[in-house]
Amino acid sequence: GAVVSQHPSRVICKSGTSVKIECRSLDFQATTMFWYRQFPKQSLMLMATSNEGSKATYEQGVEKDKFLINHASLTLSTLTVTSAHPEDSSFYICSAPRDNSYEQYFGPGTRLTVT
Amino acid sequence: GQQLNQSPQSMFIQEGEDVSMNCTSSSIFNTWLWYKQDPGEGPVLLIALYKAGELTSNGRLTAQFGITRKDSFLNISASIPSDVGIYFCAGRLPSKKLVFGKGTKLTVNP
Numbered sequence: 001g002a003v004v005s006q007h008p009s010r011v012i013c014k015s016g017t018s019v020k021i022e023c024r025s026l027d028f029q030a031t032t033m034f035w036y037r038q039f040p041k042q043s044l045m046l047m048a049t050s051n052e053g054s055k056a057t058y059e060q061g062v063e064k065d066k067f068l069i070n071h072a073s074l075t076l077s078t079l080t081v082t083s084a085h086p087e088d089s090s091f092y093i094c095s096a097p098r099d100n101s102y103e104q105y106f107g108p109g110t111r112l113t114v115t
Numbered sequence: 116g117q118q119l120n121q122s123p124q125s126m127f128i129q130e131g132e133d134v135s136m137n138c139t140s141s142s143i144f145n146t147w148l149w150y151k152q153d154p155g156e157g158p159v160l161l162i163a164l165y166k167a168g169e170l171t172s173n174g175r176l177t178a179q180f181g182i183t184r185k186d187s188f189l190n191i192s193a194s195i196p197s198d199v200g201i202y203f204c205a206g207r208l209p210s211k212k213l214v215f216g217k218g219t220k221l222t223v224n225p
Contacts, residue, residue: 006157032211043203043215044158093157097211102146102165104205104213106157 003027004096006107013084013114020080021110023050023094030096033077035069038091038109050077050094074099084114121204121216128194129224136202136219137188144206147180147187148213152201161202162189194223 003026013019023033031052036044048058048069056069066088068080077096081088091111097104121138128134138147146165150158162173164180164187171178177190191198201220205213 004157034212043217046212049210049212091155095157095213102148102207103160103163104148104207104211105160106150109155109157111155 004094004105004107006094006110008110009108010111011113013112015085015114016083018080018082019084019112020078021092021094021112023077023079023096023107025075025096025098025105028096028098029074030077031074031099032097033071034095034097035067035077035079036093036095038093044093047079050079052077081112084112086114088112089114119204119206119214119216121219123219124217125220125222127222127224130194130196132194134191134194134198134221135188136204137186138204138206138216139186140206140214141185142206143184144208144214145184146207147178148205148207149176149178149187149189150203150205152203152218154200158203191221194221196223196225199223 005024007022033050035047038044047062048056050056050069050071052071058064071077093109094107119138149161152158162178167184168182169180175192201218203218204216
């Protein structure tokens with residue numbers, strides 16, 4: 001079956017540093033990927049749409065200069081949290097719709113803790 | 116904005132019982148997806164529904180896409196302890212974005 005991976009699964013960083021999270025579709029191509037943030041006991045909140053070969057589109061209220069997204073290939077999207085602060089601590093999850101399919105698969109998530 | 120109304124919010128059942136949860140929407144979706152999320156993990160796709168009125172099974176799971184394309188239900192038969200988790204419904208937009216329900220937290224007592 002289709003699999004989406006994320007790396008790292010957990011990361012702890014100091015305030016002011018930047019953190020990069022990778023999302024890969026392992027056995028299918030994904031022209032579009034999505035990045036979500038999830039707070040405890042809540043549903044997923046869409047942050048941005050990552051588009052291969054073009055700029056990402058961000059949801060209202062999400063700072064594009066703080067959450068940099070690069071969709072380098074048809075199987076890889078990266079999210080960089082720049083100048084991280086403790087309030088950026090969260091569970092970040094990516095998803096990848098399989099091209100030419102209605103199915104959409106999620107990565108296992110990345111737990112970011114900013115100290 | 117669009118949102119899905121998912122119910123119930125939580126369920127506490129005994130092992131072996133059947134479970135039913137549902138989602139409704141004020142908007143039409145052409146695709147409905149059901150996911151299960153375990154703590155600290157990403158959601159796992161359980162069932163995808165494409166056609167209005169479609170009934171689809173995946174093992175002990177059965178889901179139906181409402182004829183109006185504004186609702187869906189998920190049934191779990193003969194629940195087991197590993198069914199514990201949060202179940203989300205999601206409607207897929209033409210942009211491929213998903214609109215989620217708020218989730219149903221399932222607890223199964225052995």
